[in-house]
Amino acid sequence: MALSFAPLEGITSYVYRNTHAEYFGGCDKYYTPFISPSDNTKIGRKGFKDMLPENNSVIKPIVQTLTNNSESFIKFAQKVKEYGYDEINLNLGCPSGTVVNKKRGSGLLREKELLKSFLDEIFEKSHIDISIKTRIGFSSPDEFDEILELYNGYPIKELIVHPRCREDFYKGEINYEAFQTAYDKSRAPVCYNGNIFTTDDYLQTKGKYPNLNHIMLGRGAVANPALMREIKGGDRITTAEMVEFTHILADKYNRILSSDHFTMHKLKEIWLFMMWNFPNEEKVLKTVRRTEKLSELLRAIETLPALG
């Protein structure tokens, strides 16, 4: 079973991915958070740095993109290929209002004609493997049969399914029935993504879908960055590891961002998830939420107890 780290905007930057791969290991594939080539096909500075080969020397990720403009996609895919990548991932899941209003991400799922003409173009004219990360519908899981039928018309390298609708955002029940449909009927190999927070969650999912060969972990892996290692039979995470990992990230971000303030915000995003391991540590959580000082954040996490 391949285990991958989901793309998480604001968290899984190249700094995070490289450090995670070196420090914890256990993860077979990483994805960049979405990179949006603008309609004139320029790539923003942040996205560009995230995919530069020299910034990805520890582990080569799969580059994810978010667009509904076929010309932008095709040009961007060409650039991705020139940079030495073999696969590009298309984001058809992002639920954010600004993205959806522009008919991108999961917003494209309710624009069936636009989606079809976009997929027709990109699959005809791109010279790189294309995988898709999708939700099961915009408003209702009833939309999924039609969406899957559409996907089945293309040579998709892999279909990563997060079995929720856009309207669910990241909350609510996982729709296992819809995932079963993808598992049974998708022409492309499928990958499962959603709510894997523990080794038990992983084992249950694996048990439900015995022929699955890829599971993607998102928030669970941010909260417990050793989760993939644990799933593969390695040691459980310790508080000391979390603290040391944080210091390594802090040093690297400080060097790149030259700002304690920006570094603090990067670490805060991560710690809001890592604090899930310490449900009784309300005082530390309050500091993580409220502090504007890197030194204060680092001092607060030093006081966390060992994990049981």
Ligand SMILES: Cc1cc2nc3c(=O)[nH]c(=O)nc-3n(C[C@H](O)[C@H](O)[C@H](O)COP(=O)(O)O)c2cc1C
């Ligand atoms: C803060 C945050 C940022 C995310 N950014 C992206 C992104 O850039 N691209 C993407 O496809 N999904 C993104 N997602 C969705 C995750 O990749 C994943 O599909 C989702 O969290 C469900 O998996 P999980 O339950 O394992 O977390 C993001 C989710 C969160 C919470």
